[in-house]
Structure formats: structure tokens, C-alpha cells
Amino acid sequence: MAKTLYDKLWQAHLVKERDDGTALIYIDRHLIHEVTSPQAFEGLRLAGRKPWRIDANIATPDHNVPTTIEAGDEPDSGGASSVSKPAISKRSEITDPISKIQVQTLDDNCEEFGIVEFKVNDTRQGIVHVIGPEQGATLPGMTIVCGDSHTSTHGAYGSLAQGIGTSEVEHVLATQCLIQKKMKNMLIKVDGKLQSGVTAKDVALAIIGRIGTAGGTGHAIEFAGEAIEGLSMEGRMTLCNMAIEGGARSGMIAVDDVTIDYFKGRSYAPKGDLWTQSVAAWREFKSDEGAHFDKVIHLEGSGIAPQVSWGTSPEMVIGIDELLPDPETESDPVKADGMRRAYTYMGMEPGKKMSDVVPDRVFIGSCTNSRIEDLRAAAEIAKDQKVSDKVTQAMVVPGSGLVKKQAEEEGLDQVFIDAGFEWRAPGCSMCLAMNADRLGEGEHCASTSNRNFEGRQGYGGRTHLVSPAMAAAAAIAGHFVDVREVANDE
Amino acid sequence: MNKFESFDGLVAPLDRANVDTDQIIPKQFLKSIKRTGFGPNLFDEWRYEDEGQPGQDCSNRPINTDFILNQPRYKGAEVLITRRNFGCGSSREHAPWSLLDFGFKAVIAPSFADIFFNNCFKNGLLPIVLSEENVEVLFQATKSEEDFSLTVNLEGQVISRKGAEDIPFEVDEFRKYCLINGLDDIGLTLKDADAIKAFESQSRQQSPWMFDVIK
Ligand code: SF4
Numbered sequence: 001m002a003k004t005l006y007d008k009l010w011q012a013h014l015v016k017e018r019d020d021g022t023a024l025i026y027i028d029r030h031l032i033h034e035v036t037s038p039q040a041f042e043g044l045r046l047a048g049r050k051p052w053r054i055d056a057n058i059a060t061p062d063h064n065v066p067t068t069i070e071a072g073d074e075p076d077s078g079g080a081s082s083v084s085k086p087a088i089s090k091r092s093e094i095t096d097p098i099s100k101i102q103v104q105t106l107d108d109n110c111e112e113f114g115i116v117e118f119k120v121n122d123t124r125q126g127i128v129h130v131i132g133p134e135q136g137a138t139l140p141g142m143t144i145v146c147g148d149s150h151t152s153t154h155g156a157y158g159s160l161a162q163g164i165g166t167s168e169v170e171h172v173l174a175t176q177c178l179i180q181k182k183m184k185n186m187l188i189k190v191d192g193k194l195q196s197g198v199t200a201k202d203v204a205l206a207i208i209g210r211i212g213t214a215g216g217t218g219h220a221i222e223f224a225g226e227a228i229e230g231l232s233m234e235g236r237m238t239l240c241n242m243a244i245e246g247g248a249r250s251g252m253i254a255v256d257d258v259t260i261d262y263f264k265g266r267s268y269a270p271k272g273d274l275w276t277q278s279v280a281a282w283r284e285f286k287s288d289e290g291a292h293f294d295k296v297i298h299l300e301g302s303g304i305a306p307q308v309s310w311g312t313s314p315e316m317v318i319g320i321d322e323l324l325p326d327p328e329t330e331s332d333p334v335k336a337d338g339m340r341r342a343y344t345y346m347g348m349e350p351g352k353k354m355s356d357v358v359p360d361r362v363f364i365g366s367c368t369n370s371r372i373e374d375l376r377a378a379a380e381i382a383k384d385q386k387v388s389d390k391v392t393q394a395m396v397v398p399g400s401g402l403v404k405k406q407a408e409e410e411g412l413d414q415v416f417i418d419a420g421f422e423w424r425a426p427g428c429s430m431c432l433a434m435n436a437d438r439l440g441e442g443e444h445c446a447s448t449s450n451r452n453f454e455g456r457q458g459y460g461g462r463t464h465l466v467s468p469a470m471a472a473a474a475a476i477a478g479h480f481v482d483v484r485e486v487a488n489d490e
Numbered sequence: 491m492n493k494f495e496s497f498d499g500l501v502a503p504l505d506r507a508n509v510d511t512d513q514i515i516p517k518q519f520l521k522s523i524k525r526t527g528f529g530p531n532l533f534d535e536w537r538y539e540d541e542g543q544p545g546q547d548c549s550n551r552p553i554n555t556d557f558i559l560n561q562p563r564y565k566g567a568e569v570l571i572t573r574r575n576f577g578c579g580s581s582r583e584h585a586p587w588s589l590l591d592f593g594f595k596a597v598i599a600p601s602f603a604d605i606f607f608n609n610c611f612k613n614g615l616l617p618i619v620l621s622e623e624n625v626e627v628l629f630q631a632t633k634s635e636e637d638f639s640l641t642v643n644l645e646g647q648v649i650s651r652k653g654a655e656d657i658p659f660e661v662d663e664f665r666k667y668c669l670i671n672g673l674d675d676i677g678l679t680l681k682d683a684d685a686i687k688a689f690e691s692q693s694r695q696q697s698p699w700m701f702d703v704i705k
Contacts, residue, residue: 015689016682020664024682026689028700036582038523047676053690055701064521098521098544105523116705142700149581149605163605165583166525167612175679177686181662213508214575217604247578249604270699278699313508334507334573341506432580434517453512453579459541 002288004185005254006220009160009285013143015177024177028142031128032059032115032169034106035434036147040170041109051113052176058137059110059117062127063434064099067397067424068092091121091425099435126400126426129153129241129367133233134402136266140255140282145172150367150450152243155252156236157259158285160220162249186219186248187293190227192301197484199377200235201369201448201467203227203299204242205307209317211297216248219295222287223253227301233262234373241368242450245314254286306483308354309452309465311342316452317465318354320482326350345454346462347442354480357464359446361439362387362394362475363457364468365424366431369448370399372406374468379412381472381486387420388478395422395437397429421475433458446474491614493672496643497595499568503632504558509572510579511606515588519544528584529591533559559592569640571598571628576617577606586615596642598649600625611665614672616644618659644670 003011015024037059044050051057070090094100103120110117118124124131129150132138144154144161147169154161168178188207208215221243223236231239236253243251253259260279263269270278305319316339318324327339327350343349348357364370364378375398387394396416398404404426407413413423430437431449439445439461448471449456452463466474473483519531521544530548535541537560539552553560559567570589576599577585586609589597596616610617620628631651632638641650644666648656668675679686694701 016685018664020667021662022664024679024686026686026693035520039525039583042523047674049676052686055705096521102521102523139700141697147581147583149579163581165581165605165609165612167583167609171676171679174676175683175686176690177679179664179675179679213578214601214603217575217601244579247575247603268702270702274699278697281697313510337505338507432512432517434520451510451512451579453510455516455535456512459516459535 002291004287004291004293005158005222005252005285006160006183006185006250007291009141009143010182012141013160022179022181025143025180027145027172027176027178028056029132029138029144030057030172031132031138031144031146031151032057032106033063033128033146033148034061034102035063036166037109037169038102038105039166040147040173041113043170044173049174051115051173054114056176057115057173058132059106059115060125060128060131061103061106061120062125063428063432064094064103065120065427066092066094066435067427067429067437069425123401123405126403127367127370127428130370130399130403133157133237133262134266134400136263136269139263139269140259141285145178149244150241152249152251153237153241153367155243155250156233156240157262158252158255158282160250160252163244183220183249184218184294185292186216186221186295186297188221188223188297188299189225190223190299190301191225192227193230194227194301194304195484197469198304198306199467199469200231200238202304202307203301204239204245205309205314205317205465206299206304208242208246208314209307210299211246213245213313213315214247216243216246219248220250220252221246221248223251224287225301228253229256232373233258234371237371238368242314245450255282306467306470308470308480309463310346310348310354311339312345312452312454313338313342314450314452314465316342320354320470320480324348324350324352324354354464356479357444358390358479359464359474360392360443361445362391362471363397363430363445363447363449364395364471365397365399365429366449367399368450369468370397370403372403374448375403375407375412376410378468378472379415381469381483382419382421382476383415385419385476387475390478391475393422394420394475395424395430397424398426400426419476430457432456446471446480491672491674494614494616494644494669496641496645497568498639498641499595500564500566500637500639501569501571501628501632502558502564502567503629504570504572505629507573508575508578511577511582511585512579514577514585515582516542518542520582520584525587526591528588529593532588532592533557563636566593568593568595569598569642570594571625571632573625574600574622576602578603581605581609583609583613586610586613590615598625598628611669612675614669616642616669618642618649620657620659624657
């Protein structure tokens with residue numbers, strides 16, 4: 001029988017089906033960060049248990065780490081030849097004592113259980129979802145979990161990747177398995193070509209605007225179609241990253257040449273004969289012709305405009321060329337009520353345009369958009385321009401030490417610094433504001449992150465989700481603007 | 491985990507859809523390395539008029555008197571009713587931990603986000619899915635009846651209230667079994683250790699690249 005990509009991944013990892021309808025699924029790779037793991041390690045200790053397979057785990061601190069670089073260690077802002085600096089050797093120390101304990105606890109737990117950790121000042125440190133693929137630690141055909149909902153990112157290369165809670169972190173540590181029920185299959189097909197200036201982020205937001213934040217609940221989503229095939233690996237990761245914002249624990253894309261090329265030569269990727277053998281196996285990770293999907297959604301790629309979220313849920317999103325929607329014309333009373341609340345929180349009004357909104361801060365970063373391609377797209381807009389006086393702060397936070405290094409080799413850091421952006425050390429940063437990077441009360445932010453929930457980026461902060469190019473363009477214009485109209489001359 | 495027993499509890503209505511886990515427990519409280527103590531910060535940004543800090547004594551903070559859980563009539567509530575897609579967003583298990591720590595034993599909604607739903611069962615908090623119509627009936631009841639309470643009977647899979655018909659609900663057999671018996675599912679999975687080992691060695695042969703040592 002024709003199988004979907006998800007069916008194949010599920011079947012390839014099925015340890016046991018139980019009579020009660022649940023199944024044991026084997027987990028190939030487990031990523032660990034400091035926020036959702038301490039209670040799991042403590043649970044192991046209390047029960048006198050050991051990790052099942054230590055070398056399946058890899059850890060890094062990312063949520064709490066400061067992203068400021070000690071004075072004197074930033075690259076020159078004088079515009080002279082920029083010598084490449086040791087990537088993150090002089091990151092500021094954590095001053096918040098509670099954050100410090102959490103990061104220290106991760107170090108101690110990894111030490112005690114013998115788990116490999118890229119510590120805070122290791123060049124390989126970064127946001128857990130950026131470093132996994134970057135190192136080749138997460139590979140096609142794997143089952144991948146992490147105590148973090150954006151683990152869906154890793155589905156971009158034909159793997160079954162999902163976010164789990166802390167009890168499941170403990171369960172995976174102790175048993176290398178998850179107890180699950182099979183999800184339903186959902187296909188989201190984006191046909192045609194994207195307009196120039198329209199990115200994977202816009203596709204993700206347009207999809208969520210269409211299906212809603214619960215549209216994918218109970219489903220594994222496969223993204224397919226010409227527009228998806230045309231995306232780079234980075235773009236595919238951006239898209240799968242936001243599957244969770246559409247309610248789906250897993251988003252995935254079939255393996256093709258783009259996937260395989262991406263993994264060539266990565267640290268933990270197979271080499272030599274093993275490479276040949278693995279590539280042959282990876283190529284099977286795609287849906288068969290005629291496979292059954294429980295739900296199918298079609299979008300026309302050329303019809304997607306650059307998107308910007310206006311409200312407090314990722315489904316509250318519009319094309320930059322549209323007017324803000326009116327709750328009075330919304331037929332669903334629960335939805336209309338949510339919209340009214342969102343307008344109050346955001347300090348905005350229906351019928352207006354997003355180009356009326358001034359972003360007080362601009363944040364380019366997060367596991368959605370902090371890879372090299374994202375930084376290049378933003379730099380292209382920022383080149384030879386200046387951040388508007390209306391913008392208090394514009395910052396660029398690379399996803400990992402290696403992304404930072406690469407960007408510096410390409411001179412992107414200098415482009416940003418010259419334009420008036422801050423160039424930071426890697427981490428989650430203002431995506432969730434667990435460290436010192438955050439919005440002030442009532443401030444609007446053009447953010448490349450994934451969640452515009454109330455208070456997410458700081459108490460009382462107002463987030464607008466956009467692509468890196470749209471964020472950079474808003475920083476320069478001093479208001480939201482259609483990036484298709486401001487593309488820098490090449 | 492404690493055994494889940496049938497109980498009769500006061501019902502508090504949270505009339506919002508898409509309540510995300512950032513709202514249930516804001517990020518600054520996630521710095522804790524414990525599973526307990528999150529109750530005072532449940533819905534922190536809605537409950538208080540200032541920004542909460544971890545480790546702070548909440549008893550002197552300015553209260554948002556409009557917020558439902560701050561109204562005296564809902565003091566001691568053990569059942570939360572709310573609207574669709576409750577618990578969306580972040581996977582933080584601190585969300586069910588804080589609901590439990592506050593005193594809730596069950597949450598009723600027309601739908602829940604997947605990860606949150608799953609996390610509840612791992613901690614002995616019962617998420618109950620009812621139809622939009624039934625949830626609406628319960629919302630109305632909290633309005634018309636002071637001290638509106640419900641009996642949640644997991645064994646019989648029904649919720650009951652005075653003077654009305656019982657409302658049945660669905661629950662996974664395995665999850666129900668674990669809740670009622672207060673079982674730790676790691677222990678249960680380890681009973682299948684042989685099956686896991688067999689699978690592992692077969693997979694190691696078939697796909698050796700997945701077993702490359704991380705170092
Ligand atoms: S960047 Fe944001 S969404 Fe991604 S893992 Fe960090 S906090 Fe979570």
C-alpha cells in the first residue's frame with residue numbers, strides 16, 4: 001500500500017504495538033537544553049535510573065545565555081578591514097543568579113551522566129534546533145525529540161521530529177522510547193513559484209493564517225509542492241519550525257538532492273561507504289505516489305505576499321498590502337472575541353495598515369530565522385542603509401557560534417554594524433526574553449521569531465512576526481513596509 | 491504520581507480561546523529547576539497588575555480584580571473550564587505543574603493542544619474534551635449558579651452535576667489506567683526492555699550511521 005513519509009518514519013521506528021492502541025517508538029536522537037531538562041535528570045536520579053543510550057543525546061544551553069559581547073571584543077565599527085574574531089570567546093557572564101544555576105545544572109547533569117554538551121563558550125554552541133542539523137547530529141530518517149516544541153524544525157530533512165514535555169524527556173533518557181499513538185496525515189501543498197522577496201517565513205505565516213493555530217492538531221504535516229521544493233534547506237527548516245504554530249507536533253518535507261547536499265561533510269554526518277549507504281536509505285524518505293492523507297490543503301505560492309502578524313496569536317496575520325481585519329465582520333463569536341482582546345493588547349485598530357506601525361525594536365534571530373541565509377537576506381536590505389531614528393534598538397542574534405563565524409567571514413557583521421544594528425552572540429535571546437534581551441511595556445517589535453503571544457518577548461511587549469528581510473526593511477524605514485518595494489539594488 | 495480519584499470540585503470559567511502556555515506560566519518562572527511552587531504564578535500576567543519575578547512573595551502584589559481566579563467565589567476551584575485549543579504554544583511542562591500547584595485537578599475544553607494534553611496525563615491532571623455545546627452549557631451554569639460544582643468521575647468517564655444529566659467523556663484506555671493507578675510509565679516501558687534491545691540491535695545493523703557516537 002502506498003505510504004506517506006510519516007507512515008514510513010513511524011513504521012521504521014515501531015518497537016512494539018500494545019493492545020491498548022499505544023505504541024513504543026524508538027528515538028534516535030535526543031537534544032537537550034537547560035530549561036526543560038533539570039527535573040528530568042532529577043527524576044532519573046530519584047528513581048536510580050541511568051540513561052539508556054548516552055551517545056544518542058547531545059546538549060547545549062541556549063534559552064538563558066546572555067548574547068552581549070564584552071566591550072572591546074566587538075568587531076571594529078570603523079569600517080576598516082574586519083579581522084575575524086574568535087567567535088564567542090568573550091560573551092558576557094550570566095548575571096541573573098537563577099539563570100546561572102539552571103545553566104550550571106545542565107553542565108553538572110551532562111558531566112554526571114557523560115552526555116556531550118556544547119557549553120556556553122564553545123563555538124559549536126547555539127540554539128538547539130540550529131546546531132542539530134549544522135553538526136549533522138540530526139539526520140534524515142531519524143526520530144528526533146527535544147523538550148522544546150520547535151523540534152518540528154528537524155522534520156525539514158525527512159525526519160520525524162517532535163517536541164516533548166519534561167516527563168517525556170525523562171522517559172526518553174531512561175528508555176530511548178516514547179509512548180505514542182499514531183497521528184493523522186495532513187498534506188499542505190504549495191504550488192507554483194514564490195514572488196521575489198517572499199520567503200519560507202511568509203509561507204509559514206500564510207499557512208497558519210489559513211488553517212489557524214489548531215488546524216494541524218493531531219496531525220503530522222507534510223509540506224510539498226513546487227514552492228517547497230524550491231526552498232533551500234534553511235527555508236525548509238523555517239517552515240517546519242512553525243508547524244507547531246499550526247498545531248502540529250511534527251512538520252516534514254521529503255528528502256531530495258537539496259537535503260543530501262546539505263549534510264555532505266557535516267561533523268557527525270556519515271562518511272565514506274557509510275555515506276553512500278545512508279544516502280540510498282534516505283532517498284526512500286518521501287511519500288509514495290497516491291498515499292492517503294486525511295486532510296489536504298492547497299495554496300498558490302505566487303499568491304502569497306510578505307506577511308506580518310498584527311495580533312497575539314500567529315494566526316492573526318495579514319499580507320503587508322492588506323488592511324487590519326474587523327472583528328465585527330467575523331462570524332465566529334469566540335474568534336471575534338479573541339480579535340478584540342488582541343487589538344486592545346496591541347494598541348491597534350481594525351481598518352488601519354501595518355505600514356502605520358513603528359517598531360520600537362527589531363529582532364533578527366531565533367530558531368525560525370537565525371541561519372546564515374536569514375542573515376544574508378537581512379544584510380542585503382541593510383547594506384549601505386541606516387536604522388531609522390524611530391527605532392530604539394535593532395539586533396541581530398545568530399543561531400549558533402558557527403553561523404556567527406560564517407557571517408563574520410562574509411562581512412555581514414560589518415554590514416549590520418555599519419547600518420546601526422547590534423551584532424550579538426548566539427542564543428534564543430529576545431524570542432522569549434528569558435535573558436536580558438526584552439521588550440519594554442507597550443513596545444512594538446518587528447521580530448523574526450515564531451510567537452506573538454502576550455508578553456512573550458517581554459512584559460507588555462507587542463510582537464509582529466515577519467521574515468528577516470521584512471524585519472530589516474522595517475528597521476530602516478522606521479515602519480513596516482513591503483519588502484518587494486524596497487529591495488536593495490544588487 | 492498520585493492516584494487520580496473521583497472528586498467533587500468548584501468550577502472556575504476562563505472564557506478565552508487559544509490560551510497559550512506562555513500565558514499559563516510566563517517564561518521567567520521557567521528558570522526553576524523544581525517541579526513545584528509554580529501555583530502563585532499561574533496566569534501571572536493576567537492575575538497581577540505588575541510584572542512578576544521568580545522567587546518573589548506574591549501576597550503583596552497588586553491584584554487584577556477583574557481576573558476570574560481572583561474573584562472570591564472561585565477560591566478553591568478544582569475544575570477549570572475554558573475554550574478551544576487550550577495549552578497551545580510552548581511544550582513547557584511547567585504549565586500543568588502550575589495548574590496542579592494552584593489546585594486544579596481537571597481542565598475542560600472543546601479542544602487542547604497536543605503537547606499540553608499529553609503533559610497533563612504525565613502529571614495526574616485530567617484534561618477533558620467536551621463538545622462546544624456542552625462547554626457552553628457549563629459556562630452558563632457558572633453564571634447562573636453560585637458555587638457551581640461538578641463531580642468528575644474518571645472511572646465511569648462522566649461528569650455530573652445536580653439536577654442535570656451526566657455528561658460522558660472519552661479518555662484513552664492506557665492513560666486512564668496510568669492515572670487511576672498513579673503509575674509511572676517509565677517503569678511500564680522498561681518491562682519491554684527486551685523488545686527495545688532487539689529493535690535497537692536490528693536498527694544498528696540496518697542503519698549504522700544513526701548510531702555514530704556523539705563526542
Ligand atoms: S529560539 Fe525561541 S522558539 Fe526557538 S528554541 Fe529558543 S526560545 Fe524556543
